[in-house]
Amino acid sequence: MIIAVDGPAGAGKGTLAHHLAHIYSLECLDTGLLYRAVAFKILKAGDDLHDKEAAGKAAQFLQREDLHNPLLRSEEIGNGASIVATFSEVRAPLLEFQRNFASNTPKNKQGVILDGRDIGLVVLPEAPCKIFVTASPRVRAERRLKELHQKKNYSIFEDVLEDIEERDTRDRLRKLSPLRPAEDSFILDTSELEIDDVVEKASVFVDLIYPHAQKKTDYEW
Numbered sequence: 660m661i662i663a664v665d666g667p668a669g670a671g672k673g674t675l676a677h678h679l680a681h682i683y684s685l686e687c688l689d690t691g692l693l694y695r696a697v698a699f700k701i702l703k704a705g706d707d708l709h710d711k712e713a714a715g716k717a718a719q720f721l722q723r724e725d726l727h728n729p730l731l732r733s734e735e736i737g738n739g740a741s742i743v744a745t746f747s748e749v750r751a752p753l754l755e756f757q758r759n760f761a762s763n764t765p766k767n768k769q770g771v772i773l774d775g776r777d778i779g780l781v782v783l784p785e786a787p788c789k790i791f792v793t794a795s796p797r798v799r800a801e802r803r804l805k806e807l808h809q810k811k812n813y814s815i816f817e818d819v820l821e822d823i824e825e826r827d828t829r830d831r832l833r834k835l836s837p838l839r840p841a842e843d844s845f846i847l848d849t850s851e852l853e854i855d856d857v858v859e860k861a862s863v864f865v866d867l868i869y870p871h872a873q874k875k876t877d878y879e880w
Contacts, residue, residue, distance in 0.1 A: 660685060660769050660770025660771070660788070661770055661771055661772075661783060661786045661787065661788065662676075662683075662771070662772040662789075662790065663772075663778035663788065663790070663841075664679075664772065664789075664790045664791075665774070665775060665776060665777065665778050665779050665780075665789070665791050665841075665844070666774075667776075667793060667794075667799065667823075667830065667838060668737070668799065668803075668826050668827070668830075669794065669799030669802050670792045670793050670794045670849060671794065671857060672774045672790075673689055673691070674854060675774075675790070675792055675857055675861055676772050676773075676774035679858070679865065680772050681875065682858075682875050683770070683772075683865065683872055683874055683875075684767075684875075685769060685770050686764060686768045686772070687772050687773075687774075688760050689726075689774055689775075690773055690778065691740065691774070691775055692726045692731055693718075694740035694741075694743055694749070695731040695732075695736045695737065695740040696725040696726055697714055697721065697743050697749055697753075698736050698740045698742070699731055699736050700721075700725070701713055701743065702736070704717075708739050708742045711746045711748045712748065714748055714749045715749055717749075718743075718751075718752040718753050721752070721753070721756065734814075734822070737826075738822070741829050741830065742829075744830075745829065745834075746835075750835055750836065757773060757782045758782060758783070761782075761783055776830055776836065777836035777837075779841035779843075779844055780841050787869075788864070788869065789840075789841050789843055789845065790845050790861055791844040791845070792857075793846065793847070793848050793849070794848060795850045796823050796824055797820065798850045803819050803823065804819045845861075845864045847861060
């Protein structure tokens with residue numbers, strides 16, 4: 660099984676991928692962490708996020724262990740990731756990283772699931788199952804604000820919404836792998852849905868593509 664999950668920041672694609680990975684016993688990769696790890700390495704070294712050479716070097720030497728750093732989830736690193744993701748020097752080695760991940764399924768797993776911005780279009784265009792998760796900018800900003808408040812980061816809604824919209828613009832307009840759904844993607848708008856509804860709708864689609872896949876029927880989401 661190969662499942663590609665794409666969508667803008669805050670739409671819920673990571674949460675969905677996590678649940679589907681458990682339901683179908685899949686090895687999961689949050690590809691956004693790759694770009695966040697690159698941004699983290701650059702900032703830690705004291706380099707400029709717009710330095711393409713430094714960004715490319717950080718991407719070339721990225722290891723799986725680098726993805727377990729809890730600091731990658733910060734707002735600063737997220738903004739940095741959106742910047743370095745526009746560089747071909749970064750995207751080329753990370754593309755190889757992602758494809759190697761997808762082609763090496765652990766023996767105890769049924770397949771892989773990758774979530775990101777360009778999985779269905781660029782990384783794994785031949786993936787049989789593609790899901791594009793979206794939501795309105797305001798809904799995504801509300802979700803992000805709630806997460807920040809839970810972390811004792813009391814940002815204001817207007818700033819979070821502006822950040823979401825700026826990231827959307829960068830992702831859509833970049834020349835390399837702009838954010839958009841593949842033609843054969845299942846479009847899943849989560850704006851008015853609770854997580855159980857999102858997982859259920861996505862599972863129905865997955866079952867259509869992989870009708871013989873083993874599935875945890877008693878899984879609680």
